[in-house]
Amino acid sequence: MSVDLAWQLLCAAFVIFMTPGLAFFYGGLVKARSAISMMMLSFGSLAVVTILYVLYGGTGIAGNGTSGGSKYFGNPFEDFAMTDLVKSAGSGDAGNLFGGHAFLVAFCIITVALVSGAVADRARFWPWMLFAALFATFVVFPTFRWIWGVDADGNFYGWLANNVYGMGGALDWAGGTVIHQSAGAAAFALALVLGKRVGFSKELVVSHNVPLVLIGASILWFGWFGFNTGVYGADEGQTSLIFLNTLLTPAAALVGWIVVETFRDGKATAVGAASGIVAGLVAITPACAFLTPFWALVLGLVSGAICAVAVEMKFKLGFDDSLDVVGIHLVAGFVGCLYVGVFGSEALTGGSVLFGGTFKLLGAQLFSSLTVIVFSFVVAYVIATAIEKTIGFRVKEEDETAGIDSVLHGGGGYALD
Numbered sequence: 001m002s003v004d005l006a007w008q009l010l011c012a013a014f015v016i017f018m019t020p021g022l023a024f025f026y027g028g029l030v031k032a033r034s035a036i037s038m039m040m041l042s043f044g045s046l047a048v049v050t051i052l053y054v055l056y057g058g059t060g061i062a063g064n065g066t067s068g069g070s071k072y073f074g075n076p077f078e079d080f081a082m083t084d085l086v087k088s089a090g091s092g093d094a095g096n097l098f099g100g101h102a103f104l105v106a107f108c109i110i111t112v113a114l115v116s117g118a119v120a121d122r123a124r125f126w127p128w129m130l131f132a133a134l135f136a137t138f139v140v141f142p143t144f145r146w147i148w149g150v151d152a153d154g155n156f157y158g159w160l161a162n163n164v165y166g167m168g169g170a171l172d173w174a175g176g177t178v179i180h181q182s183a184g185a186a187a188f189a190l191a192l193v194l195g196k197r198v199g200f201s202k203e204l205v206v207s208h209n210v211p212l213v214l215i216g217a218s219i220l221w222f223g224w225f226g227f228n229t230g231v232y233g234a235d236e237g238q239t240s241l242i243f244l245n246t247l248l249t250p251a252a253a254l255v256g257w258i259v260v261e262t263f264r265d266g267k268a269t270a271v272g273a274a275s276g277i278v279a280g281l282v283a284i285t286p287a288c289a290f291l292t293p294f295w296a297l298v299l300g301l302v303s304g305a306i307c308a309v310a311v312e313m314k315f316k317l318g319f320d321d322s323l324d325v326v327g328i329h330l331v332a333g334f335v336g337c338l339y340v341g342v343f344g345s346e347a348l349t350g351g352s353v354l355f356g357g358t359f360k361l362l363g364a365q366l367f368s369s370l371t372v373i374v375f376s377f378v379v380a381y382v383i384a385t386a387i388e389k390t391i392g393f394r395v396k397e398e399d400e401t402a403g404i405d406s407v408l409h410g411g412g413g414y415a416l417d
Contacts, residue, residue, distance in 0.1 A: 015223055021219025026323055027212055028211070028215075029117075029207045029323050030207075032412070037409060044125065044129050045112040053105040058101045108141070110179065111175070111179045112136050112183075118325045121322060123393060130391075138379050139376050139379050167363040167364040171344070171361065173290065176336045181329070181333040183329050184329040185372070185376040194384070194394045207271050227246075229242050245284055248293055249299050251277075252301045255300075255301065256302065256308070257308040279307035280304055282303070283303035289348065295343045299343070333369075334369055338366060341366070342354055
């Protein structure tokens with residue numbers, strides 16, 4: 001086994017471990033009587049997306065288009081179930097291809113699982129599984145192709161990764177656009193379709209298990225080193241830079257978040273610190289390979305502070321994004337993508353606003369972000385509305401009040417006398 005393949009498989013395992021980590025993070029944030037339900041949405045996403053990826057998602061993203069695929073949408077029947085790869089599994093090339101699929105499916109899983117945070121305390125499990133399947137099929141797999149589609153010769157052909165209206169290709173190293181902004185936009189759509197929780201108010205948002213939140217944030221941070229460094233294409237120097245930036249930006253974002261909390265509320269909270277870490281991780285995801293450490297530090301401070309303010313907007317605007325997927329993932333992902341266009345190193349990006357004096361990259365970053373946000377929101381809204389109007393997506397009000405763990409899953413998270 002080559003060192004490159006071993007590292008990619010290890011990184012894929014890190015990223016897959018992030019979904020249980022997300023379950024811990026989300027599970028600690030919700031009410032005690034809906035912790036199991038919340039965590040099951042993440043584990044359900046892991047199951048359904050993995051199955052669909054092998055059936056058709058992987059070829060939809062990475063297929064070379066020889067059987068009718070395009071730069072916009074892949075052909076789901078091209079090399080169905082990867083049978084050609086299985087036949088040649090003994091070759092080194094097949095091993096590398098399988099490694100790439102193992103890494104990509106982990107990204108697809110976490111993208112879908114992130115969305116679930118918007119519907120905490122009120123979503124039914126099986127309708128969520130249906131949503132996860134449809135969202136992966138019609139949003140995640142296609143948009144991944146738009147940025148990361150690679151032909152048989154290793155050339156990117158996704159339309160957002162190439163010349164977009166003369167601006168050049170957009171840069172998204174590990175998914176700030178197609179993972180975090182996409183998930184945040186879908187989360188906003190689901191929050192609108194399902195409506196507010198019973199008694200929605202700022203006082204309702206009380207995390208029932210803060211240590212579980214911190215454990216989840218720690219697992220996410222650990223897994224994120226694989227998330228960012230496992231992406232194919234960096235040399236040793238750039239990989240080391242990515243690793244350092246993945247440590248630096250979340251650390252600075254933690255500080256940025258709790259400083260805002262201290263000025264606003266008079267105290268720095270543990271949940272705020274954990275949320276700041278996640279905001280920094282999201283912001284550095286698209287930018288980790290393109291920033292010097294100093295500018296990665298600044299990005300952390302800025303993204304942490306902006307997201308600390310953004311998560312409060314749901315109370316002013318009146319939408320119930322339960323666990324702040326919009327305020328953290330959509331906002332930090334958007335900030336990180338645009339930041340590359342302004343502060344990206346000229347040697348690593350070809351030129352940004354500050355380093356190179358060109359607005360082309362910034363234009364491409366803005367266009368790609370808005371494209372994915374609008375597409376993800378519209379499709380997710382249509383899917384969620386169709387599910388709600390047919391089989392019903394939201395639990396009954398009395399079940400929500402009683403606690404959905406026992407109603408949906410036959411028991412609670414805690415057996416206390």
